[in-house]
Amino acid sequence: MLAEIITIGDELLIGQVIDTNSAFIAKQLNKIGVSVYQITSIQDDKQQILEALKAAERRVDIIICTGGLGPTKDDITKKTIAEYFNDILVKSDVVLKNIEDIWKQHVGTKLLQVNKDQALIPSKSHPLRNKLGTAPGIWIEKSEKVFISLPGVPYEMKALIDDEVIPKLKTKYKCPFILHKTMLVYGIGESALAAKIEDWENNLPKHIKLAYLPNLGKMRLRLSAKGNSEALIKREVAEQINKLIPLIKEEYAGVEDEDGAVEVIIAKQLLQLGCTLAVAESCTGGALAQCFTQHSGASAIFKGGLVTYATQSKIDILKVSKLDIEKYSVVSSSVAEAMAAQTRRMFKTDYAIATTGNAGPEKGDSNAEVGTVVIAIATKTKVYSQEFNFGNSRLKVITKAINKALEMLLKEIFKN
Amino acid sequence: MLAEIITIGDELLIGQVIDTNSAFIAKQLNKIGVSVYQITSIQDDKQQILEALKAAERRVDIIICTGGLGPTKDDITKKTIAEYFNDILVKSDVVLKNIEDIWKQHVGTKLLQVNKDQALIPSKSHPLRNKLGTAPGIWIEKSEKVFISLPGVPYEMKALIDDEVIPKLKTKYKCPFILHKTMLVYGIGESALAAKIEDWENNLPKHIKLAYLPNLGKMRLRLSAKGNSEALIKREVAEQINKLIPLIKEEYAGVEDEDGAVEVIIAKQLLQLGCTLAVAESCTGGALAQCFTQHSGASAIFKGGLVTYATQSKIDILKVSKLDIEKYSVVSSSVAEAMAAQTRRMFKTDYAIATTGNAGPEKGDSNAEVGTVVIAIATKTKVYSQEFNFGNSRLKVITKAINKALEMLLKEIFKN
Numbered sequence: 001m002l003a004e005i006i007t008i009g010d011e012l013l014i015g016q017v018i019d020t021n022s023a024f025i026a027k028q029l030n031k032i033g034v035s036v037y038q039i040t041s042i043q044d045d046k047q048q049i050l051e052a053l054k055a056a057e058r059r060v061d062i063i064i065c066t067g068g069l070g071p072t073k074d075d076i077t078k079k080t081i082a083e084y085f086n087d088i089l090v091k092s093d094v095v096l097k098n099i100e101d102i103w104k105q106h107v108g109t110k111l112l113q114v115n116k117d118q119a120l121i122p123s124k125s126h127p128l129r130n131k132l133g134t135a136p137g138i139w140i141e142k143s144e145k146v147f148i149s150l151p152g153v154p155y156e157m158k159a160l161i162d163d164e165v166i167p168k169l170k171t172k173y174k175c176p177f178i179l180h181k182t183m184l185v186y187g188i189g190e191s192a193l194a195a196k197i198e199d200w201e202n203n204l205p206k207h208i209k210l211a212y213l214p215n216l217g218k219m220r221l222r223l224s225a226k227g228n229s230e231a232l233i234k235r236e237v238a239e240q241i242n243k244l245i246p247l248i249k250e251e252y253a254g255v256e257d258e259d260g261a262v263e264v265i266i267a268k269q270l271l272q273l274g275c276t277l278a279v280a281e282s283c284t285g286g287a288l289a290q291c292f293t294q295h296s297g298a299s300a301i302f303k304g305g306l307v308t309y310a311t312q313s314k315i316d317i318l319k320v321s322k323l324d325i326e327k328y329s330v331v332s333s334s335v336a337e338a339m340a341a342q343t344r345r346m347f348k349t350d351y352a353i354a355t356t357g358n359a360g361p362e363k364g365d366s367n368a369e370v371g372t373v374v375i376a377i378a379t380k381t382k383v384y385s386q387e388f389n390f391g392n393s394r395l396k397v398i399t400k401a402i403n404k405a406l407e408m409l410l411k412e413i414f415k416n
Numbered sequence: 417m418l419a420e421i422i423t424i425g426d427e428l429l430i431g432q433v434i435d436t437n438s439a440f441i442a443k444q445l446n447k448i449g450v451s452v453y454q455i456t457s458i459q460d461d462k463q464q465i466l467e468a469l470k471a472a473e474r475r476v477d478i479i480i481c482t483g484g485l486g487p488t489k490d491d492i493t494k495k496t497i498a499e500y501f502n503d504i505l506v507k508s509d510v511v512l513k514n515i516e517d518i519w520k521q522h523v524g525t526k527l528l529q530v531n532k533d534q535a536l537i538p539s540k541s542h543p544l545r546n547k548l549g550t551a552p553g554i555w556i557e558k559s560e561k562v563f564i565s566l567p568g569v570p571y572e573m574k575a576l577i578d579d580e581v582i583p584k585l586k587t588k589y590k591c592p593f594i595l596h597k598t599m600l601v602y603g604i605g606e607s608a609l610a611a612k613i614e615d616w617e618n619n620l621p622k623h624i625k626l627a628y629l630p631n632l633g634k635m636r637l638r639l640s641a642k643g644n645s646e647a648l649i650k651r652e653v654a655e656q657i658n659k660l661i662p663l664i665k666e667e668y669a670g671v672e673d674e675d676g677a678v679e680v681i682i683a684k685q686l687l688q689l690g691c692t693l694a695v696a697e698s699c700t701g702g703a704l705a706q707c708f709t710q711h712s713g714a715s716a717i718f719k720g721g722l723v724t725y726a727t728q729s730k731i732d733i734l735k736v737s738k739l740d741i742e743k744y745s746v747v748s749s750s751v752a753e754a755m756a757a758q759t760r761r762m763f764k765t766d767y768a769i770a771t772t773g774n775a776g777p778e779k780g781d782s783n784a785e786v787g788t789v790v791i792a793i794a795t796k797t798k799v800y801s802q803e804f805n806f807g808n809s810r811l812k813v814i815t816k817a818i819n820k821a822l823e824m825l826l827k828e829i830f831k832n
Contacts, residue, residue, distance in 0.1 A: 016638065018439045042453075071607045074628060216571075285706055286697075346733055
């Protein structure tokens with residue numbers, strides 16, 4: 001069963017908004033055995049929408065559009081879809097009722113005509129209930145194909161996918177089982193890794209595909225398989241992973257969680273160990289804390305963090321020695337280790353990570369080269385650090401520093 | 417002049433990776449007057465790549481592909497492009513030299529054959545120098561059309577776009593001028609705003625397009641115009657903005673910076689006022705600090721932050737009164753205001769923002785409903801706070817809290 005995602009909106013084509021909807025939809029479709037063949041982003045333009053629908057209908061079974069369902073003049077998806085099906089828009093009482101309920105609950109003022117008009121849907125369509133907004137989703141079947149149109153606002157779209165689209169697709173189609181397993185690998189380049197596992201890769205069964213996903217010091221190695229028997233697919237992939245791990249035992253860090261994040265693996269391990277964590281950040285500026293706090297349940301292991309961005313705040317708040325800063329510079333092992341040790345004490349945690357560095361583009365309070373980052377880890381029994389140079393692009397330096405800090409912590413908590 | 421971006425990689429179609437490359441490329445193309453007509457994401461599959469190239473060639477003048485240029489077996493873009501042009505791959509000495517230099521600088525070990533093979537490029541192509549990686553960009557002209565293939569690793573792709581692609585496109589084509597101006601609007605819904613500015617919108621000249629971009633409590637209103645005279649386009653758009661602002665003077669917060677962020681407007685204003693900022697975060701968990709620190713030059717105005725995620729850390733580190741927490745709960749005005757005031761003192765700043773709340777999905781240390789967030793602002797002369805409920809989706813609560821905190825600070829520093 002193949003799907004195409006069509007995201008509609010000028011903001012995507014001028015680069016003002018990054019399309020995050022497609023990845024979410026693709027992930028949810030994969031879980032029920034639907035593969036996404038293509039993702040197409042187009043402008044709010046009638047001709048383009050019509051052409052994209054036609055091309056997608058030739059290629060796939062399920063077409064999911066997002067965007068262009070708002071109440072304003074730039075939103076034309078719904079009437080264009082009606083035109084595509086030689087259909088007219090008719091008022092849906094059930095949709096109008098939902099709009100009135102949402103309006104009463106969230107806005108309170110008198111319902112405007114433009115919002116009432118959002119209850120118009122193609123006569124051949126079934127409405128999908130949007131419990132978070134006034135734009136309904138719509139579902140149209142044509143022969144064996146399904147056309148679905150959803151609002152582009154991410155949280156409305158997500159609720160519609162989970163509550164309406166996925167259950168309906170599962171009822172309509174019998175799909176194969178798709179499995180992705182992603183191994184986290186650290187400290188080796190793409191080509192060196194490929195050379196190391198060449199024989200294993202060449203002997204993979206045809207229906208199990210391998211992909212290399214390098215990303216700033218972190219490598220993900222993904223196995224994807226598809227088949228009718230869930231049990232068989234799971235067993236086959238597990239067997240391949242068991243063969244792979246001994247080949248890369250130095251570099252292997254674990255199987256990535258389904259939610260795709262190494263910090264989730266770390267959080268689970270900390271929870272199991274009954275341990276807690278705090279962070280002190282300079283160059284990473286809050287991003288490391290956010291890595292952990294974005295996931296629900298973080299409070300069980302993450303006690304808090306400090307962003308001591310200014311040098312003075314490292315002295316005032318983290319009690320880093322001013323003399324050490326003068327002697328070794330603010331980007332140094334001495335400072336990073338003091339930050340980690342003091343943070344661990346302040347938050348009364350088992351572990352603390354500290355980052356100090358210069359993300360650029362200009363040299364800051366230290367003489368360290370742009371890209372220099374020192375990362376320290378404090379545990380109950382020791383404090384240690386490593387110095388790196390992560391190049392001269394600001395966001396790259398920040399991302400590499402986070403990846404490396406997570407790698408260091410991962411190794412620390414798994415070796416115990 | 418029209419372009420299409422084709423992003424290639426199975427990881428995009430299974431939702432493992434969000435395509436951030438397209439938005440960057442689209443933004444850079446817009447700056448030199450090239451419009452992006454479509455973005456297409458496809459798998460690492462020969463037939464799909466060939467079909468996408470063919471379809472794009474019919475639609476546009478400039479085709480930019482990213483991805484699939486790595487040294488491993490799953491990377492097939494280069495040889496597929498050669499096939500598309502009935503071409504063969506030949507060794508480029510200048511590319512090989514670049515690969516050897518990069519290898520020596522970043523890896524140090526002996527160059528592997530798979531990396532040497534990255535110096536093979538279609539005979540009809542010109543290489544584009546990748547100064548950050550071993551995969552060369554390639555540029556092929558066919559009649560008046562240009563085909564460009566770039567690596568998918570974002571920072572390598574970005575450097576190639578800025579250093580190679582944009583300068584070459586500017587030399588080859590004479591393009592019109594494209595202008596986007598985005599106004600930030602707070603505290604009004606999409607349809608109420610549309611009703612308020614309806615007359616103005618109806619009287620916009622045909623070549624100036626309006627778009628509404630609602631996003632979790634923040635609204636962006638974008639004007640886009642295209643024409644041959646940069647001066648004329650700029651004057652016309654400025655005139656429209658001048659007519660618009662009086663209509664929405666209550667809700668209008670400023671023209672969004674070209675880099676697209678309200679925190680950049682805040683940082684500029686703080687710099688101009690000679691003022692500094694610190695933050696204390698509970699439910700936003702580091703994300704508010706990161707908002708500011710992701711931009712270069714942040715250290716001039718941002719002194720640091722605290723992530724007091726655990727209730728105990730609010731007491732230990734921020735000296736919030738334990739009695740107040742017991743009396744008013746940890747999600748309360750009293751606690752938020754104490755956090756902001758103490759943070760301002762600790763970091764010796766002019767302003768401080770504090771957030772405390774429950775992002776869900778479960779109730780935490782307080783009895784506050786999931787979604788309840790209190791945001792406080794401390795200035796030299798006062799401390800105040802507001803309580804909100806941002807619903808029951810964790811990421812939505814965090815994002816809305818950040819948007820609201822930025823809005824409150826924006827209003828505070830611009831009213832002085």
